[in-house]
Amino acid sequence: MQNIEYNIILDTDSYKASHFLQYPPDTRGLFAYIESRGGLYPQTVFFGLQYILKRYLSQPVTMSMIDEAEVLLTAHGEPFNRAGWEHIVNCHGGMLPVEIRAVPEGMVIPTGNALVTVESTDSEVFWIASYIEDILLRVWYPLTVATQSWAIKQRILHALERTSDDPQGQIPFKLHDFGARGVSSLESAGIGGMAHLVNFMGTDTVESLRYAKAYYNAPMAGYSIPASEHSTITSWGGEGEMAAYRNMIRKFGRPDALFACVADSYDLMRAVEEMFGGGLKEEIIRSGAMIVIRPDSGDPATMAIKTVLALDAAFGSVTNTKGFKVLQYTRVIYGDGINESSIRQILMDLSEWGFSADNIAFGMGGALLQQVNRDTQRMAMKTSSVLRGDVWLDVFKDPITDPGKRSKKGRLSTYRCAADGVVRTLLVEDAADHEDLMRTVWRNGHLVVEDDLEVVRERAMLRS
Known part of the structure; x- marks a missing residue:
């Protein structure tokens, strides 16, 4: 070939x-x-x-x-x-x-x-x-992915600032890139995934790490954790569901470790309440690890809050200095149907139920890397x-x-204007005393x- x-x-x-x-x-x-x-x-x-x-x-x-x-x-x-x-x-x-x-x-x-x-x-x-x-x-593509990722970051950071004791420590891993399988090409995975890493440090898009290293000198631009998928859980059979989760705990449950389990292969609430919060509860606590439960079906806002409530009932929570609950031993990551709108709703619901945004992270796939186009930001090049x-x-x-x-007309550059600090594009000959933001x-x-x-x-x- x-x-x-x-x-x-x-x-x-x-x-x-x-x-x-x-x-x-x-x-x-x-x-x-x-x-x-x-x-x-x-x-x-x-x-x-x-x-x-x-x-x-x-x-x-x-x-x-x-x-x-x-x-x-x-x-x-x-x-x-x-x-x-x-x-x-x-x-x-x-x-x-x-x-x-x-x-x-x-x-x-x-x-x-x-x-x-x-x-x-x-x-x-x-x-x-x-x-x-x-x-x-x-450039429209990486620019647009970076812009959308940045806008979502501002929304999550705002929720953290209201409900968390450590907003800056929490934010880098709150939006995880799940987009590798949902893009049109390997190159799109590399470019778009790298653009997301401008704002966050969580990714499962391996190619983004290679691009960030090759083109932006980043030795390791992002991180992930061990996580199950439906095939690894269902391969144990329905009767072996708890054994599958126990295997995850024993293989990855170490002090201060973090790992994720998808929990909706059969019955999400049964898994959370009877397995993680029942037969496996003491083993999870003894492991010293943080287990991240992943609901993966249903209405995102509804299932996210149901999962948090069930984990709170099973494992308990502590109230931080801002008056919001933080789960013990467990967290939630939601990665199905996640976009800016569903993230906003989930964060609002958590706050209304008295829970900190600390408790949840988001996985975003096609909506992050693929559901954008040149008209999202109306990008154009003109003589x-x-x-x-x-x-x-x-x-x-x-x-x-x-x-x-x-x-626009004329020979241009973009400046920060001296009088008001506003960014404006001006004719080069009209820009005396302004800070030129562009460089060759x-x-x-x-x-x-x-x-x-x-x-x-x-x-x-x-x-x-």
Whole structure:
């Protein structure tokens, strides 16, 4: 079986191949930007560009790539700019002549502001800044996952701050990534799982650890615990359900250890009340471990509170300094039907019943890594200025049928304004005395700025 080798020339939309013939003949430069035009969340957590730059833009164009692209695109019905691509190989060693600037990764930026700018640096191939739109705009995916994960983190943290004695100690493991099997590809698991790790440290998506290490220098970005699944419990048969749980306790129950048991293979309440809280109770307590019970069916809010109440009846709880109950020896993780809405409801119900958010963690799968798209945050890349002759001219669109698609004009950057501290995107010539948040991260094939994941995490911890 032959694998397809990456060809950066073909990592584009078909019609881009014809654009070099469409600009005014005196065009010598092009400037574009990427922004979130709005969307589900009023801010974005910028993340993932460094991965794209290291993974894709670091690969030089070669003559064999040009040969393949010429054959494919001409047969496909498009013109091919062989002279332009050979110029890139011969004059730039195959590296694309562009400068890319961006806000720092992990920074929380209000929507409507430029997050990335890209500018061609060679007038002979000025069109290249727009040609790579598909590659750069795929930052929408890690950015959107990181933004959703961040927004959920704020909701959970708010509940912890009201009900927990240790909000900051609890929050890193409150949302666990269960999404590996629910995404479209291994690459999506790596990218999306890594984006979630900007905000949390719990994951079962192994590929995210490899991506975080390779592209953001994180030796170990996330952690997991031993946990059962329905097959490991039901393999003991219905009559052996308690024996299956006892086996978990004996294999993983050590002082200060943490392990999880799915408990709804047959009858959740029977398992909690008669097995964990009955025949296995003393063994659980003697083990010194914390056992995490996982309900996995039914209405999430209903079953979560029923499980907590049953565990409280069996094992008891202590009341913290804020007046909320914290379970002894046990916790709950809910991972079925979990999204931002069900998390909100569960946290509200726990609080109303007098329980701390300490008692529960959440596992989120497809809703975390797959149920997002480019329109979730309305991500777009647009050209805003072209150099014609020696003059930069504004380029923009303003469709009367959709004012929301009005694009920005001119050569831009994103600033923190001196007077009020608000983040705004301004014309470069209008931004005197403002703090420029953007920095050059890539120029002509070289990564200029490289952030470790820990630095990205620190930025994301600053609330907007």
